[in-house]
Amino acid sequence: MTYCVGMRLDAGLVFLADSRTNAGVDQVGTFRKLSVFENPGDRMMVMMTAGNLSISQAVRQTVSAWVSESGATIWTVPDMYEAARIVGEAVRAVYRQESARLAEHGVDFNISIVFGGQIRGERCRLFYVYSAGNFIESHEENPYFQIGEAKYGKPIIDRVVTPRTSLDDAAKCALISMDSTLRSNISVGLPLDLLVYEDGSLAVTRFVTIDEHNQYFQLLRNSWGQQLKTVFEGIAAPVWDAAPGTTDNVLSSTNMHSRPVRAPLPEGMTAGAPPAPLQSVAQQPPVPGQH
Template identity: 70%
Template sequence: MTYCVGMRLNAGLVFLSDSRTNAGVDQVGTFRKQTVFEIPGDRMMVMMTAGNLSISQSIRQLVSELMDDAGHTIWTAPSVYDAARILGQAVRQVHERDARTLADFGIEFNVSIIFGGQVKGERCRLFQIYSAGNFIEAHDENTYFQIGEAKYGKPIIDRVVTPATSLDDAAKCALISMDSTLRSNVSVGLPLDLLVYEDNQLAVTHFVTIDDRNEYFQMIRRTWGDQLKSVFEGLEAPVWNAAPETPGTVLHSTSTGGKPVRVTPPASVPPPKVASPPLQTLSQQFHDGQQ
C-alpha cells in the first residue's frame, strides 16, 4: 500500500513517496516512508520503503546502527554502494530474526527499498534493494526505480525522463506519476514527501510535504486531467470497412480482413429465427439514422 519513485539524473536526484499504510473502509493509516541520512558537507542519502511496515521500521532502526565487517556504518561508508551493502545486510538480519515467526502467522517477509544519494568525492547513485538484501543500480539506460503500486505512474516517466532531464521537470513528472496512481488506487494517498537533491551539494536542497491544500499539486492534478481530455478529444474516431484506397488513418479496411474466434453452438441449440445483421461502418450507422 504505497508508491515511491526515485530518479537519478545528471543534475541530481529526485525522491517522491506517499504515506498511506492501509486503506480499509473504516480505517486509513499513514506513515512517512522516506528517511534521510545526512551529514552536511560529507553525505546525503535517502531511503524509501514499501511492503510490511513493521519490517520497514525494523530495517530503518537497524541500519542507522549497523557496522559492516570493515568497521563502516552508513554514516562512514566510503561510497553510496558501500552504504547500500550495509542496508542490504540490515534487511538480511531482520529476515533472519523475523521471517520464520511471520511465516507461522501467514505473513510474508515483504519489503522493497529505493536508496540513493551522494558521498563526497563520488557521483550521485541510486539503488533498488529487494527482500533478500540484494540490489541493482540505476544507470543511464534505466534512470529511475519504482516500488509499490508502480504500474499506474510508469508510462509518463518512460515517455519523459532521461538523464538530461532537469530536476524541476523530473519533479513535475514524478508528481504527475503520483497523481495518476492516486486516481487509480485507493491504497496510495496523501500526504506526499518530495525531496530534490542538487548534485554535489551534500545536503538536502529542496524538500516539501504535500497535502491536499498544496496549490501547485492541485494545479498539476487539474491541468494534467484537462490536457489529457483535450488530447483525447482531438484524436480522430476509428474508421471501419473503408475502401482500400481511402486516405488517412484507417483502423480497418475491406482489404485487411480478420474474423473473431467463434465457438460453434451445439446441435441442441436451435438456429436463430432471424439472421444476424451485417457489420456496419460508423458512417453507415449515421446515414441510416438520418433516413
Template identity: 75%
Template sequence: MTYCVGMRLNAGLVFLSDSRTNAGVDQVGTFRKMSVFEIPGDRMMVMMTSGNLSISQSIRQLIADSQSDDGRSIWNAGTMHEAARIVGDAVRHVHAREAKALAEFGIDFNVSIIFGGQIGGERCRLFQIYSAGNFIEAHDENTYFQIGEAKYGKPIIDRVVGPATSLDDAAKCALISMDSTLRSNVSVGLPLDLLVYETGALAVTHFVTIDERNQYFQMIRNTWGHQLKRVFEGLENPVWDAAPESTANVLHSAATSSQPVRVSPPAGISAPATSRTPLQTLTQQFHDGQQ
C-alpha cells in the first residue's frame, strides 16, 4: 500500500509520499511514488501515485513522452487544468491498453493520483485524479488530498491545515500525519519524499528524502508521541451520576435515564447462583495444606 498527501496553500504546495509497495512478512518492496515534471522558470508539477505499480509507472512514462495530435503535452500545457486533463487522458489510454488483460488474471485496474503545481503566472493548483481519468480540484474549503492509507493521518490535517497555513507548518503537519500512519499501518514505510514549493518559484523550492536517520523526523516521532500522552493525561476523568450544575465534566447526569439495548436471554435460562467459593491466594492454600 501507500500513503501520499498533497496540500494547496496560499504560500504554495506541500507533497509527501512514502515508498512501500509490499508489506508481507518476507516481501517488502521500495519504490518512489513522487515524480517531478519541471522546466525551471516556466513550470513545476508534481505527481504522486497509489495503486498498482505497473499501471502508475506506465502512466508516468506516457505523460513524460507523449503528445496529442495537435502537439499538446504536459511540457507545453497552458494551464494546470489542461495538464490535469493530459494526466487523465494518459490514465484512460493505459486503461484501454491494459485493463482487459489484467482482468483475465483477476487484477483490478487500480490507480489514484495527486497532481499539482504551477505554470507561468497562474496560481498554484492541486488535483486528485481517479482510475477513470476524471478528477477534482482542491479549493479553500478542501485544501488537501490524500491517497492510499488516508484514515490514520487525516485528523491532524483537518484540525491544523487551512489556506493561510505557512509552508513550514504544513510540512510539519504532513510529517505528523505520516508518522501516525506509519505507527498504525505496516503497509506504509520509509523512506519518505517531501517536496515543498513556494508560489511563484517555478522550480522545486525544497526537497528531501527522509529515512530513519533523519534528525528532524526522529524529533517529530519522539516529541509528538510524548506530547500526546501529556495532553491525554491533562484531561480530566469523566464524572458519573452527578448534576451538571454541581460539578464540571459530567459525562452522565443523575437526572438522565439512558440505558443500553439489552438482549433478553432465551426462556428457561436464569441467572446462576451468586454463592461462589472465594478465591484463595497461594499463601492461603499453603497454610490450609499445613493444617
C-alpha cells in the first residue's frame, strides 16, 4: 500500500510520499513513489503514484516519453492542464497495453496519481488523476489531494491546512498526517520523500528523504504524541444524568429520555430469571439401543 499527500498553497506546493510496497506480510519492499520532471527556469512538476507498482512504473516511463498527436511532450506543453492531459493519456495507453493480460491473472488495473507543479507563465496547479485517465484539479475549497491510505491522516489536514498556510506549516502538517498513518497501518512505511516548492522558483526548492533517524521527524512524532495526550487529559470527563445547564460537560441530562434498542426476551423466559442451563451432548441421557 502507500500514502501520499499533495498540497496547493498560495506560497507554493508540498508533496509527501512514503515508499513501502507489499504483496503480503512477508513480501515488503521499498520503492520510490515520488518522481520529478524538472527543467530549471522553465518548469517543475511532481508525480506521486499509488496502486499496482508495475502499472505505476509503466505510467511514469510513458509520461517521460509521451508525444501527443500535436507533437507536445511533458517538457513542451504550455501549461499544467495540458501536462495533466499527457499524464491521463499515459494512463490510458498503459491500460490498453496491460489490462487484458492483468485481468487473465485476476489483477485489477489500479492506479491513482497526484500530479502538480508550475510552468513558466502560470500559477502552481495540482491534479488528481484516476485509473481511467480523467482528472480533477485542486481549487480554493480543496487545497490538497491524498492517495492510498488516506483516512488516517485526513483529520489533521482538514483542521489545519488552508491556501494561506505557510509552506513550513504545511510540511509539518503533512508529516503529522503521515505519522498518524504510519502508526495505524503497517502497509505504509519509511523512508519518506518530502518535496517543498516555492511559487515562482521553477526548480525544486527543498527536498529531503526521511528515515527513522531523521532528527526533526523523531521530534515531531514524540512531541505530537505527548501533546495529544496532554490535550486529551485536559478535557473534562462527561457528567451523566445532570440537571440541564449545571455544567458544560453534561453528556446526558435528567430531561433526556434516551433508550437503547433492546432485543426481546425469548418466549417463556421471565425477566430477571437466570437462563436454564444448556445441556451438552455428553450430559444427554443415552438413547436405548445406542452405545
